[in-house]
Amino acid sequence: MTVSPYDIARVLIEALPHMQRYDEEVVVVKYGGHAMGEEAGAKSFARDIVLLEQTAINPVVVHGGGPQIGGMLKRLGIKSEFAAGLRITDAATIEVVEMVLAGSINKQIVGYINEAGGKAVGLCGKDGNMVTARKVSRTVVDPGSRIEQIVDLGFVGEPDKVDTTVLDEILGKQLIPVLAPVATAAEGGTYNVNADTFAGAVAGALKAKRLLLLTDVPGVLDKSKQLIKELSIDDARRLIADGTISGGMIPKVETCIYALEAGVEGVVILDGKVEHAVLLELLTDHGAGTLIHR
Numbered sequence: 431m432t433v434s435p436y437d438i439a440r441v442l443i444e445a446l447p448h449m450q451r452y453d454e455e456v457v458v459v460k461y462g463g464h465a466m467g468e469e470a471g472a473k474s475f476a477r478d479i480v481l482l483e484q485t486a487i488n489p490v491v492v493h494g495g496g497p498q499i500g501g502m503l504k505r506l507g508i509k510s511e512f513a514a515g516l517r518i519t520d521a522a523t524i525e526v527v528e529m530v531l532a533g534s535i536n537k538q539i540v541g542y543i544n545e546a547g548g549k550a551v552g553l554c555g556k557d558g559n560m561v562t563a564r565k566v567s568r569t570v571v572d573p574g575s576r577i578e579q580i581v582d583l584g585f586v587g588e589p590d591k592v593d594t595t596v597l598d599e600i601l602g603k604q605l606i607p608v609l610a611p612v613a614t615a616a617e618g619g620t621y622n623v624n625a626d627t628f629a630g631a632v633a634g635a636l637k638a639k640r641l642l643l644l645t646d647v648p649g650v651l652d653k654s655k656q657l658i659k660e661l662s663i664d665d666a667r668r669l670i671a672d673g674t675i676s677g678g679m680i681p682k683v684e685t686c687i688y689a690l691e692a693g694v695e696g697v698v699i700l701d702g703k704v705e706h707a708v709l710l711e712l713l714t715d716h717g718a719g720t721l722i723h724r
């Protein structure tokens with residue numbers, strides 16, 4: 431298919447009202463470990479982020495890396511288990527989590543954004559005391575006995591305080607922050623934070639216009655596996671209560687509700703494996719996933 435220069439001009443004009451809508455606004459994009467996939471996909475994602483910055487949108491990237499942490503732990507012979515969707519993180523595991531998230535993955539995304547002509551700044555929640563977390567525990571039901579047990583998750587935290595000083599310095603200066611979900615523990619040390627939760631807390635503190643959660647499903651699906659294009663907070667709560675939303679989608683949707691209540695205008699869950707998912711969602715009339723709003 432050949433695209434004429436006129437087609438390109440028409441496409442740019444179609445994007446104009448969207449660019450104006452997000453002009454100078456903060457958009458937090460959570461790039462999940464599953465969405466990362468192949469190198470070509472990650473490079474394409476990086477170009478999309480640079481394009482956003484070039485159109486005077488202020489993107490903030492928060493990345494995950496669950497599968498990549500799992501791979502490294504396996505190579506090192508360290509067993510890893512999850513409880514209620516969170517990785518049980520002992521002293522050896524937190525070292526690997528920090529190395530993979532704040533080290534290799536963070537710098538890989540920074541590299542791709544820079545290759546695409548952007549200026550990325552790789553940070554984690556510990557930099558400038560951006561995110562301070564408090565320890566979390568979870569209650570799980572033993573499938574055999576049905577007895578409830580409190581599980582100590584080790585070095586796992588939930589954001590308690592977000593200090594945006596460093597981000598305020600960076601945003602609006604053609605720099606793109608890329609954040610790894612590792613936080614300062616309130617009592618000293620380091621906590622592993624679920625990347626969705628981290629992104630929700632940062633988006634809330636920045637009062638972002640949009641929070642995009644890129645995953646590997648098209649969005650929130652109904653009972654017949656059809657995409658739900660739009661949900662209010664009440665709808666979302668109902669779908670969790672009736673079991674339509676389950677597993678890893680529960681913390682994701684709870685993060686969306688938290689972010690909306692903290693002042694984010696809209697949150698979208700979408701498939702990060704779709705090429706240009708971020709641009710489709712923000713700069714076209716089509717939208718790409720499930721929009722959750724107040």
Ligand SMILES: Nc1ncnc2c1ncn2[C@@H]1O[C@H](COP(=O)(O)OP(=O)(O)O)[C@@H](O)[C@H]1O
Pocket residue numbers: 462463464465496626644645646647649650651652674675676677678679680682
């Ligand atoms: N109603 C639903 N719609 C879409 N996905 C759902 C739903 N209920 C449960 N899920 C599950 O949630 C998963 C997404 O959560 P998760 O695997 O934690 O994502 P990520 O690794 O990207 O953070 C989907 O792959 C799907 O298996």
Ligand SMILES: CC(=O)N[C@@H](CCC(=O)OP(=O)(O)O)C(=O)O
Pocket residue numbers: 461462463464493494495496497499515516517527586587611622623624625626
């Ligand atoms: C506490 C906890 O579970 N932390 C996550 C952090 C990475 C993450 O959330 O990555 P994804 O978005 O790719 O799943 C973990 O250790 O896997």
